[in-house]
Amino acid sequence: MKNLLLALALCSAAPALAQTAKKATTTKKTTVVKKAPAKKAATPAKKTTTTTTTKTAAAATPAPAPVAPLTEAEAASGLREALTTGITKAVGFASEKDGFNLNDDIRIQFPPDAQLVSTTLSALPGPIGKQAVEQVTNLLNRAAETAAPAAKDIFMNALQQLTLTDALTLVTSSQKDAATQLLRKNSEAALNAALRPSIVQSLDQVGANSAYAKLIERYNKIPLVTPASANLTDYVTKETVDGLFILLAQQEAKIRQNPAAQSTALLKRVFGGK
Known part of the structure; x- marks a missing residue:
């Protein structure tokens, strides 16, 4: 009888045991599946390590060597080269x-003491008035253009006489035409005297003297006017030199301010850092 009861009890417990075993298997499988994302999380950690290594390598690149300070000799040579380049282009x-x-920056007009001549005759019609004034003005400028080539050697000689003891100051000056101003201060009078013979020749060559003299003669015949002088040489010489210095100052400013105008290694060295 006991054996029979024991057998019945075992038969009744069997389904429960089977269900428990099934749950255990399912739990085990679920646990295995949940472990999978842990493997994927390890990959970004590897990338982070690589990035850190790259940044460390980049940071280890040595910094460029510091540029040596500009010497007075370099500054003086650079200024002379800049002025030589400027003179060549200005005269050209x-x-x-x-x-x-x-x-319009350098066009030569009638002399100050003959402005009344220009104004008075320009009010008259035809070839004896405005046309004649315009013709003479053109000839004054033609004379300057004709004489300008002779100015190159004169400028170059004046440049060689400069002692640029304050070269570093000039290079770093905030004035874009500082070197031109120095050249003008030291050589303008000599340049006027040296260029004068070329102006005399060019005024005659282009016919400016003759045309201007006729205009002045015509003006002086007007009743009650103060007679004007027909001498152009000193005035046109001064205006020509002034015009050349204006062009030179413009060229210096380009070299100082425009990297494209710094055409040599020395000019880049002296002016490139400005």
Whole structure:
């Protein structure tokens, strides 16, 4: 009888045991599946390590060596080269046809003491009035253009006489035409005297003297006017030199301010850091 009861009890417990075993298996499988994301999380950690290594390598690149300070000798050589380049270009521009005549910055007008001549005759019609004034003005500028090539050697000689003891100050100056101003201060009078013979020749060559003298003669015949002088040489010489210095100052400013105008290694060295 006991054996029979024991057998019945075992039969009744069997389904429960089977269900428990099934749950255990399912739990085990679920646990295995949940472990999978842990493997994926390890990959970003590897990338982070690689990035850190790259940044460390980049940071280890040595910094560029510091640029040596500009010496006075370099500054003086650079200024002379800049002025030489500027003189060559300024004289070249001034020597072209209409280099003076069509450049409003340097176009030569009637002398101050003959402005009344220009104003008075310009009010008259035809070839004896405005046309004659315009013709003479053009000829004054043609004379300057014709004489301009002779100014190059004169400028170069004046440049060689400069002692640029304050070269570093000039290079770092906030004035974009500092070197031109120094050259003008030291050589303008000599340049006027040296260029004068070329102006005399060019005024005659282009016919400016003759045309201007006729205009002045016509003006002086007007009743009650104060007679005007017909001498142009000193005035046109001064205006030509003034115009060349203006062009030179413009060229210096370009070299100082425009990297494209710093055409040599020395110019880049002296002016490139400004």
